[in-house]
Amino acid sequence: MIVFENVTKRFGQLIAVKNLNLTIGKGELFGFLGPNGAGKTTTIKMLVGLVTPSSGSITVNNISVTDQPEAVKRISGYIPDTPFIYEYLTGREFLYFTGHIYGVEETKLRENIEKYIALFEMDDWVDLPAIEYSHGMKQRIVISACLIHNPEYIVIDEPMVGLDPKSAKIVKNILIDKTKQGVTVFLSTHTLSVAEEICCRVAIINKGELVVDGKLDELKALSGKKEMNLEEIYLEITEKNNR
CATH class of the missing domain: 3.40.50.300 (P-loop containing nucleotide triphosphate hydrolases)
Known part of the structure; x- marks a missing residue:
């Protein structure tokens, strides 16, 4: 509540x-x-x-x-109005970084990352540095990062x-x-x-x-x-x- x-x-x-x-x-x-x-x-x-x-x-x-x-x-998970990702991390690295901050167990973290990469169809670009991403690509990564630790x-x-x-x-x-x-x-x-x-x-x-x-x-x-x-x-x- x-x-x-x-x-x-x-x-x-x-x-x-x-x-x-x-x-x-x-x-x-x-x-x-x-x-x-x-x-x-x-x-x-x-x-x-x-x-x-x-x-x-x-x-x-x-x-x-x-x-x-x-x-x-x-x-909690938070998605701000402007997506922020460290520019020289890849999307995958950012998701791992976020999951480690929240203390997500490694196997579960890997499963969650792969789930959201597939769900948002990010396979083709998730291993490129974020500086190359469009706004929509960043938004998909940030939404995935918000959900990565299964917040209440x-x-x-x-x-x-x-x-x-x-x-x-x-x-x-x-x-x-x-x-x-x-x-x-x-x-x-x-x-x-x-x-x-x-x-x-x-x-x-x-x-x-x-x-x-x-x-x-x-x-x-x-x-x-x-x-x-x-x-x-x-x-x-x-x-x-x-x-």
């Missing part, structure tokens, strides 16, 4: 996230939506321990992200950017399968069709504050228009909030 309790983050006079309260249960595929500058990436960086809240608390599996960040990182929690900021349709479909299937296994997924995306397709629950943040949180049917009921899709609901809610 992921719990945000009265979480606020200030950067000088700017309040990036204000009094955020959220609970994401085990096995949920949770979509976190909002316009640019709404506070999504700041929230994610606080969740993975890269940014410290100004006030409030965040716990993952009852472990404080602030007090025990390494314990949280051991059971997966935190993703814009996972589909740069992916071809086939790879995007593979990622969606992986996330759905992982939640069926009890893994919790916290997904931030601007691709509302993806959120509508795979998320069991979504929240919308705007100007640093949580605007709405619920299942799609609940959001449709709030709008009073059951025929609306998530994109229409999102636009209606954020436009009202901007007035």
